[in-house]
Amino acid sequence: MPADPGFGAFPYEAAPKGFAAVGAFTYPNGTTGGTGPGSQTVYVTNSDDLGNLMKRREDPDPRTFNFPPLIVYVVGTLTPGTVVTDKCDVKDVYDISIIGVGVDATLSGFGFNVVGSKNIIIRNLKIQNSPIDGITVQARNVDGTGNHLWFDHNTITNCYDGALDVTHTASYVTLSWNHFYNHNKLCLMGHSDSQTSDVTMKVSYHHNYFDSTEQRHPRVRYGKAHVYNNYYRKIGLYGVSSNDGADVLVEGNYFQNVPLPMDTSRDGSIPGDVVERNNVFVNCGPYQTRGTAFDPSVYYGYSLDDPATLPTLISSYAGSGKWDFSSTGVETPMPPGIPTLASPTNGSTGIPLSQALLWRTNYNTTGYRIQVSPDPTFVSSIIVDSTLTDTSCVVGALANSTTYYWRVRANNAVGWGAFSLPWSFQTISLPAAGVTVTPATLSFGSRLVNSSTADTVKVRSVGLLTLHIDSIRVYGGEFGATPTSATILPVGDSLRVSVTFTPT
Incomplete structure (x- = not known):
């Protein structure tokens, strides 16, 4: 972790914040997912097992089976099968947590369709390349028919339509610590201009990383949305949009390179209310506000992180693979990933005597250490630098016609991770003098x-x-x-x- 970053230890949250934490309907303690008396645990390693398990748990209101709470751990990468093709239905179920194991749990080629379900937690999953939404969340167009839903520490990218849409009167929902990138339409809240029943929706968005995306962060119709402590970086069209009389409070966020941080109508919709306070705007265009906002503290207590700390805080900790939520007892943070060496390519020749070495990191990294040596065992290194925070290092004063080996390791709050496999390059051959x-x-x-x-x-x-x-x-x-x-x-x-x- 960088020195004195302005925030404390890893922000693991054992329970949701925001609307998902509010007691309502038949859940006086808020969203608890698969924890509780009689909780059962299942591990799945393929999409059809996950899909069949959700089908067996279907129990629409009025409930018949009263299933006990269930924790489903997803192991490895799941791809479409026979039962699950473009989406995995999480329909008319309740009291379930679906949690990725370790750092690489992934749904590739399909997403979740959460409809008419209650007390659901989905966290620590990477969802990519879905031919529809990454996660669709819907109730049954009546308040209390889809509620207490928490989506936390997920990474969602390159899905066809919405990344994580919440519509059709779903309420008491929180989206937190998610990382969205390489995506156009992010987070729709409220189905359409004609879906007036969505006025009962209540959704909190906090500590999400909107990373080089286009629009809907979120786009809100009718309901109440509390958008706080998110990091908006290099947004294509706009940040937050309030429509159809929606009630939106935008506070304590960090907007960087956003042409329109907030607006009050989109694509001809009736305007909505949006109030901003205590946000940071860096290289942004003008924003729109309108009306008054609801007071979230009427529903739940919350505190704001200093928005100036959000770029470091959120880019370090948002998304999947940052925390092992699958362990039992006290949760422990994950060590940093192994960097991937990038340039010069392994075995390159003719490298000049001053050269930039480049690498990429996988996840959960705050610093790097590089070693460069003519010795493949690195017993004697000409360069050892443990102060790097960027994914590059320029090495100079290299010897003529010499093979060098280099490797990189990453650091975070846990400590140093493993070194990458070493790569080599050979410097250019030059005459001694002339x-x-x-x-x-x-x-x-x-x-x-x-x-x-x-x-x-x-x-x-x-x-x-x-x-x-x-x-x-x-x-x-x-x-x-x-x-x-x-x-x-x-x-x-x-x-x-x-x-x-x-x-x-």
Whole structure:
């Protein structure tokens, strides 16, 4: 973790904040998911097992089976199968947590369809390349038919339509610590201009990372939305949009490179109310506000992180793979991922004697250590730097025609992770020394006594050594010349020679 970043230890939250924490309907303690008396645990490693398990749990109101709470742990990467093709239905179920195991739990090629369900937690999953939404959340168009839903520490990218849409009167919902990237339409709240029943919706959005996305962060119709402590980075169209009389409070967020941080109507919808306070705007366009906002503290208590800390805080900790939510007892943070070396490619030759080394990181990283050595075992390294915070390092003063090995490890609040596998490169071969002089002779022709003239000689080293010219001699008379000595850099230099003509 960077020194004194302005926030404490990893922000693991054992229970939701925001609307998902509010007691309502038949859940006086808010959203608890699969925890509670008689809780059962299942591990799944393929999409069909997950889909079949959700089907067996279906029990629409009025309930018939009264199933006990269930925790479903997702292991590895799940892809479409026979039962689950484009989506996994989480329909008419209750009291379930679906949690990714470790750092790599992924749904690839499908998403979740959460309809008419209550007391559901989905966290620590990467959802990518879904042909529909990443996660669709709907109730049954009546308040209390889909509620207490918490979506936490997920990564959602490159899905066809919405990333995480909440519509059709779903209420008491929280989206927290999610990372969205490479996506167009992010978070729709409220189905359409005609879906007036969505006025009962209540959704909190906090500590989410909207990373180089386009729109709907969220776009709200009719309901109440509390948008706080999120990080908006390099947004294409707009940040938050309030429509159809929605009631939206936007506070304590960090907007960076957002052309329109907030607006009060979109695509011809009736305007909604949006109030902003205590936000940070960096290189942003103007924003729109309107009306008054509801007071979230009427529903739940909350505190704001300093918005100036959000870029570091959220980019470090939002998304999946940052915390092992699948362990029992006290949760423990995950160590950093192993960096992936990028450039120069392994085995490269002809590398100059000063070279930038580039790498990529996978997750949960705050710093790096690089080692560069002519020894593949790194017993003796010419460069050891543990202060790096960026994914690059320039190494210089390398030896001619030498093979070097390099590797990188990452750091976070847990400590140092494992080194990457080493890569090698070979520096360029150059002669030991040499020089070229152009032109070899300067001729000044006829000149007046005690006059001076000047010309330029291009003196360039073609070897590894810095050249020093001890003296400059002038033949053909008693003439003076300046400079009398010079140092020529290896990269080449132009030497200007001035000659004064004096009588013999």
